[in-house]
Every structure is written in C-alpha cells, then in structure tokens.
Amino acid sequence: MIRDKSTRKPAKDAPEKGASKKDAAKKAAPARAAKRAAVKAPAGRQGAIIAVASPSFRRERALIKRGVWPVAGCDEAGRGPLAGPVVAAAVILDPDRIPRGIDDSKRLTAEEREKLFDKICATAQVSVAVASRSRIDRDNILRASLWALKRAVVALPDAPRHVFVDGRDRLDTACDCEAVIGGDGIVLSIAAASIIAKVTRDRLMCALAQDCPGYGFEQHKGYAVPEHLDALDRLGPTVHHRSFFAPVAAARAKHMPWTVEPVRDLFAVTEIEVQVEASVEIDASAGL
Incomplete structure (x- = not known):
C-alpha cells in the first residue's frame, strides 16, 4: 500500500510553510520559557504542573527610570512562632551588582540562604531591626512587626525615596511606601530582605537554644x-x-x-446591700 506523504501532519514545532526559521524560533520561545519556569507538582498531585516565577527587579528599574532612587525592599521573619523575636530587614540592591539566585527565602535551602546572605551584605545596603518578645506581648504581633520594619528602613545608610514592603500594610515612612502582597516572591529587593531577616533570626534562635x-x-x-x-x-x-x-x-x-490572673465574670450578679436609717421619716403628704 502506498501512502500519500502529503497528507501527513506537520511536526508540532515545525515552522509553517513560508515562515523563516527566525519566526519559528520566536514562536517557540514562550513555550520554552514556560518549561523552564515549571516545577514538579508535590506528591499526591501527579500530572499537575505549577509555574513558579522568580522575583524580578522590574519595579525597581521602573522607578530608577523615573529618577526615583534609592529604592528599598523590606520584609520580616518570625510572626508565627511561639518564641523568640520578630526580625525585620531592609535592603537597597545595587543595580550593577545584584547577586544571582535571590528568591523568596521560603523557597531556598538553609545553605543557599547563608551563601546569599553573605553576597547581599557584600554588595547592597542592609539594615536589621529586632522586636523583642516583651514588645510583642505589649503591642501585639502585628504592631511589633510594623515597628521593626519601620526601624529597619530608618536605619539604612542612605534614606530611600521609595520602599516596597511585603504584605498588605504600608509603613509610616518619610518616603513613599508600597505594600505588595506576596512581595517576597515578586519584588527582588523584598526577596533579598526576606533572606537577611530569615538568616538573622535563625542565628538568634540557635543562640537561644544554648x-x-x-x-x-x-x-x-x-x-x-x-x-x-x-x-x-x-x-x-x-x-x-x-x-x-x-x-x-x-x-x-x-x-x-499563680501567674495567671483570674478572669472576671462580667455576667455575674452582684448583690448590693442598701441600708436605710430608721430616723429618716417620709412625709406622706409630700406625695412621695
């Protein structure tokens, strides 16, 4: 049996008829980029593909083009634990000397964080502030975290003209402040700050362990x-x-x-004893 080769389907990545190889390469580039960004799904969800994009310096560069500089990113570590302080960090990255591999600290191993910590400190402006356990007890965890973040921004060697902060709460700073939800996975300066905060706090907790x-x-x-x-x-x-x-x-x-104060029952009935002196006479004619 002789098959007609002209009826065969073209290869998946084959260029269209009349299209140049250069045009075909441009068309296939997004697919290759998606493959590079894709990571394996966790156990139990076989077959699923989750695309995880790395944080970028895009927002900082947009501000630099408008003449806004320095630009800082800040983040904290330690809101959720039962013990220890909250550590906040602020970082101003040097656009010409950005270490490779910066990412959300939660996506990195301890060894990767330690290496990047040294590289960031060697090439960028870095500051750290700590909110103690007593401040957390006094102010609550949210206020203590925002206090530490603001202190870290103020402590930078050069005062920033714009600050990116991870989360939904803006800081009361002298410059413009932009809150970015999930910022440690989006904005490179915030990701760098998350590494500094995480490594600093981990070292503090190891010291407390002793x-x-x-x-x-x-x-x-x-x-x-x-x-x-x-x-x-x-x-x-x-x-x-x-x-x-x-x-x-x-x-x-x-x-x-003995250190726990008893909780007062606001709905308890309190008996009030009223004493009336016998010498007091009420005049019935007064209409009382």
Missing part, C-alpha cells in the same frame, strides 16, 4: 511544631516565649498557675 536546652529552638526556630508543643507541656514556657499565644498561655497555666 540558653534554653531541651526546647529544640535550633531545629524548629520557635514554631509550633509537635516537638516544641511537647517541650512546652513538659517544661513550661521560658522568658523567650510569647505570653499571649494560646499554647504558651496554656503551658503557663499548667506550670505557673
């Missing part, structure tokens, strides 16, 4: 993992634990009940 053995701070960095909750239940809270976080409050009530 002061408070048995809690595993060097492993979980104060987060509410099962090992940490078990240690809290067995040993009770330390001075580094955040008093008003629920697991810490429960552990304090168990190990140090």
